[in-house]
Structures are given as structure tokens and as C-alpha cells.
Amino acid sequence: MTAHFADGTSATGDVLIGADGVNSATRRQYLPQAQVVDAGLRLLYGKVPFAGDQARALVPPELLGLWTTVIGPGKRFVGLAPVQYREPMHRATARLASDIELSDDSDYLACVFGTRREQIPCTDEELFATNGAELKALTLSLVEGWHPGLVEIVSRQDPASIFPVSVRTSVPVATWETTAVTLLGDAIHVMSPAIGVGANTALRDARVLTARLVQASGGRPLADALHAYEEEMIGYCFDAVRASAARGHNLVGQDPLPSTEV
Template sequence: MNVLVIGGGIAGATTAMALQRAGIEATVYEAYAKPADEVGGALTLSPNGRHALRQIDADDAVAAVGVEVPGMVMQNHKGRVVGRFDGLPELPPSLLLRRDRLYRALMDEALSRGITVEFGKRLKSIEDRPGQVIAHFTDGSSATGDLVIGADGIRSAVRSTLDPMAPAPRYTGLLGLGGWIRNPGLPVTGDYQHFAFGKRAFFGYYIDASEILWFSNVPAADPAEAKTTAPEHWLAVLRERHADDVPARDIVALLKPEDVARPGILEDIPTVRTWHRGRVVLVGDAAHPTSPSSGQGASQAIESSLELARALRDSPDVATAFAAYEAARRERVERIIARAAKINNDKAAGPVARIMRDLLMPVVMKTVMTPEKMFGDLHRHRIDFAPSGASV
């Protein structure tokens, strides 16, 4: 079997490696002319994502470019700690990663295993014929294979070929800003990430001896505001939104215009109706795009890569494999998307909702939102990728 993987990001690289481990040849076709180094912000790879990487022997390569974080601390706008989530027993710590370093580590690992990656191949159309599928690219070239896997993100061109009426990404009401700056001497946070529900925006940070990672989710009625490119504008927005927030205002005070890039738009799609048809199938954000608030985007993409490769290895035909893959994944990922949507609503809470949230959160964190109840099912999820009769 020869598979064409459209998209060379996290899902594309891990899908190609999982297919190779399953004995299936794959070539990756990336739209951009060169690797997307130095692109994107930070993300967290959760224990379930790390376990999935271990099934294809890629966790060590990724861990080498990340920072292990054993838990997170939740704060209110005054800086008071209202809850703490520690890692679950017997699970590896989450990894805090720069997205570009994760991408580079996975791409380098795929290339080192002999997987072919072709750059500058932006998809134009797909012909799904009996017994084969042909991908046509905007540069005039084409490629023929047994299957096409769309790993091309939330605005997937492959998804559009499966369902021309597929719903567009849904704006969550939040814009995201963030980056890294030098630490001039602020106290370090230990290994924990900190998340603060500010008065007018949500703020996250991680501080070590040399650097500060910061991000802010700013409520905005119109996502078109993100097109305002002037960094001075966004620096003023951050200063206004976090003027009453501790310690966000102290970190924002350190920012210079060059530290503030144009914000990203937080989006999701609650349900992608069509995951596969004929010899074409979706994976990662093309199939189940969640907003960054889930903390699970990369982990779920990796999980889906493994489930798809396992189904293709173990099922008697393509239709059966695709159906088994979707059955294994859809309920889990859509539950995560819905959960992230609720988190986004809390981040964008109005004055009355914010007051109620701050009053109730300390109690809720000790009862309903314990680490086991919040993350047990999520982080303990395991995919047995070994063939029947083999050990993991």
C-alpha cells in the first residue's frame, strides 16, 4: 500500500511514522516551500500524547526539545492560588514545547527514518478512482497512491473535497497573543505552568531563570480585529486588559512592541460530519479541530495517527479500516472539543459570571475538579499499537 499524506505538520509527520511502523509506505506532501521553523507559539503535550509517541519510538526526540511540567496552578486576578493540578500517579509529566521545536523534532525524526517529504505541494484537487487516488497540486504536478490522508489542519483542503459544504471553523470569542521574553529577575515558577483568570482576559505564564513564556486570551466580539497588525495596538490592549491582574501586569510591563505579534484567532469545529469517503480520510485537526484551550490538540492528533495506522494494518479492506478508525476516535475527540468550548466561555466571562466563578472555584477545585476527575480518563488513555500477540 502506498499512501499520500497531505500536510507536513504534527499530524502529518506522526501519521507517516505510524504507517511506516505498520508496514505501510507513505509520502508527505507539504504546502509550504520549506519547513515551518520559528512559526507558532507554545503548546502542551499531555501524558496520553507522550504514550502515543512512545508507540512509535518518538517520545525521546520530542522530550529533548521540551520542558517537563508536573502540573499546573490556577489563580484569580489577584494572584491568589485557587487550585492546583498535580500529575497523575504512574504517568509521565506533560511536556511544555515551542510549537516550531515540536514540529522540527517530528519532521527530523520522520526524515531520519527514510520517509519522503516533498515541499511546495499545495493541494488543488483529488481524483478518487477505483483502486487508486490521484492528488493534483497547484504547481501542476500530481501524485498517485492507494489512499490519501488529509493531515492539513483546521482549514483542510482535503476536508473540502470530501464535503464541499463542511462547516467553517467557529470563532470562540477569543484572540490569542503570546511569546517568550528574557527574564530580568522575576521569581521562577518552578516546573509548574500558571493560569490566571484575569478581570478582562485570561493569562498564562511559565518562568525559569532565563526566559518567561506568556500568553493572553483576549475576548473580542469581532475576529477581524486580529487583522490589526500594529504591535503597539496589541501592547496597549494587553496593558489595559491586565491592568488589575497580578502578576500578569508585571509581565506585560516588560513587553516591548517587538515582543507582541499579531494575535491568532481561537477556533474550533464541534463536529466534522465526514471523516472519510472512498479512498480519502482525515486525521488530526482536519478531522477534529479543537481550540488551544483544550491543551490536547497535538496529543489528539498523535492518537488519531496511531489509530488510523492500526486500523489500516489490521482491517481487511479500506472501508472497514476507516470505519473502525472513526468509531475509535469520534466520541473521544468531540467530547474534548466540547470541554474546551466550556473553558473558552469561562475565559470570556462577563463581570457577574466572573464574580461567581471566583467565589465558587476554590470549592469546586477541591470537589468536582480534582486532578483525577478532570484528567484521569483523558490522560490515562492508551492505544495498544502492537500487533496481536506482540508486546508494546
């Protein structure tokens, strides 16, 4: 297989693995029947820094160990999730990968506001051109009248950290004919975050695919190994897509999956 890149370069190998995300160029060319659709939700992701004790003290202790979703009027919601590092970034990279330097980061509370796209008082084009301070003001306007403790948490978001997301989902497809091209992660099974397993499903793909490629290096025909990966992956990944879409629909008004799956 030879992959050709926009800069004019190319690379050749035994297998091409499309792990290029929700906007996968590999999927569009290889499996044009595999659709990705708008799920009808817009999210505003932000961080509440835990640099001092004051912001951390706003969050009830029982919310500091898990993801919590607060559902408000019109199925608007706020998701809260603590990110508390067991080891400073620079120390972890020095110990595990001394040639890698990550940007500084400290403990924070992920604070995600979400709603149906119709409840955002601007077009998507305008939303994605809006700066962090304006997104923060928009979020606060959409949680006006909610519990004051929650509003206070939202008000402490770092404006520089806030960005909008359009929630999209794949539409399950049937098994395709195996070739030396395959797909992994969001490139084939992007899903809404309603059950929180998108990243874990991609990691499962990597584990299963690695195991099958090891078998191929040990003498199993490559086509058989890739087919075994795809057959297993298609089963568990689209189960997760369906479950995520169903919970997102029931909980926060996500569009249901199209009734006709390809």
C-alpha cells in the same frame, strides 16, 4: 486517490490523509458539512525570554512547571507556561537528525493574553495588521490595574514574538461514509485551547491511524481499516471538542458550540 495541487502537480496513492490544519482544503471539498466556527476569543501570543536570570526570577517557582491561567475582570485572562529545553536545539538535532537545522531558541515563558473579541478596540482586519510592538502596548492597556507582578511579566514580552490568533472550533459531525480519503488533527477536530489537548488528540489520531494502516498492509481490507480509525477517532476527538468548548465558555467566555450539531 489522486491529489491535485495549485502548482499543477499531482500525486496518486492508496489513501489521501487530510492533515492540512484548520483551513483544510481537503475537509472543505470532502466533508463540506463539517463546520469550523469562530469561538469568540482573540489571543495575543508572546514570549518572555529567559536569556538572563532577571526575567526568570519574576516568575514564582510554582509557576515554572505547569500552565497557569490568571483570570481578570471581564473574563480577560493571561496564560503563562514555561518552555525550558532539556537540551539545546542544535545539540538535539545533531544527535537525532543531523540533516535538519532548526532556528536557535532558548528558554522562555509563553505569555498569552486572551479576551472576548468585543473587548479588542479594533476590527480583526486591523488586529491582524498590527505589529508586535503595538500588540504589546495593546496587551498592557488591557491588563492595566492587574497585579503589578503580572503586568511586569507581560511588559517583558519580546515584541517580535507577539502575534494574534482567532480561536476557532469544529462543530461535531456524525460518522460519514468511509472512502479512501480520511482526515486527521485540526483538519477535522480543531478545538479551543481551554483544556490543552488539541496537539495530543492529533498525535493520538496519528497513532490510531498508523495501527490501522499496518493492519491493512497485513491483509485487512483497507476500507475496514479506515472505517475502524474514523469510528474510534470521531468518538474521542469530539468528546475533547465538547469538553474544551464547555470549559472555555465557563472559564473565559468562549461562545458555546452551536446547539444543533450536524
